[in-house]
Amino acid sequence: MYLIEESQIPDTALPVARLRDHLRMGSGFVEDGLQDELLGGFLRAAMAAIEARTGKALLVRDFLCSLHRWRDVTGQVLPIAPVRAVTQITLVDAFGAGAVVDAARYALVADGDAPKVVPMGGCLPSIPEHGSAEVRFQAGMAEAFGDLPADLAQAVMLLAAHYYEYRDETALGQGCMPFGVTSLIARYRPVRIGFGT
Incomplete structure (x- = not known):
């Protein structure tokens, strides 16, 4: 079995401005949108990581x-x-x-x-x-990012901010996810019953 995403989340659906505010980036400068593409990439990566951990598609x-x-x-x-x-x-x-x-x-x-x-x-x-x-x-859980449950939206923001802050760090272990993120997504993770496969 394999799963293919046939349509992607459009760039306009990514909460880049919200992430910029979350990171307390300066505003009112000519360079305001300079890092938008980078922030969008971190948002996509954060959503993908949370979807992989929960087994749930966030946006439709x-x-x-x-x-x-x-x-x-x-x-x-x-x-x-x-x-x-x-x-x-x-x-x-x-x-x-x-x-x-x-x-x-x-x-x-x-x-x-x-x-x-x-x-x-x-x-x-x-x-x-x-x-x-x-x-x-x-x-998908929601048509727009603003319609996601608050805990999942916050988990995406925290994880995207973590990726941004540690973008040059290569020593973190594989699969490392901040505790705040794992606690926010815990109730969405699938329950495994029994042993083995």
Whole structure:
């Protein structure tokens, strides 16, 4: 299974001015927007890191999930939440020819942690041998950054500011995330039950 982001968050949706204020950068100068591109990059990196830790898409966009087999033919869990709509399922054969599955044959079971596609009959449609199923869907918690829950928005600001402040630091351990950020996102992290995989 692999997940592809088919549409990106537009630059205009990034809260660059809010991050500039958070960092207490000076204003009223000719160079006011000089670091906007850099700040936008740190915001994107912070959002990506938080999405990876929580399994949740922060801002709404389109995704493609490609699978070579259904994990469970009675319902396939999608790799990111919350899913707003499944827009299309295509069965692709070994030669790359695709056939769109009738939308009446499946439905979305919305869930904050493990949304899934379920069949309207007994099983999801068979994936061709050496082929794949491409599930296109729209996922995200909010349309705009200002509509995110306050704790997640603050976590993004803190992490982007951390990346900005330590942009030249190379000695930090891999996966290092400030405690304030981890505590803010803790309730959004998926719960793992049991041992092993």
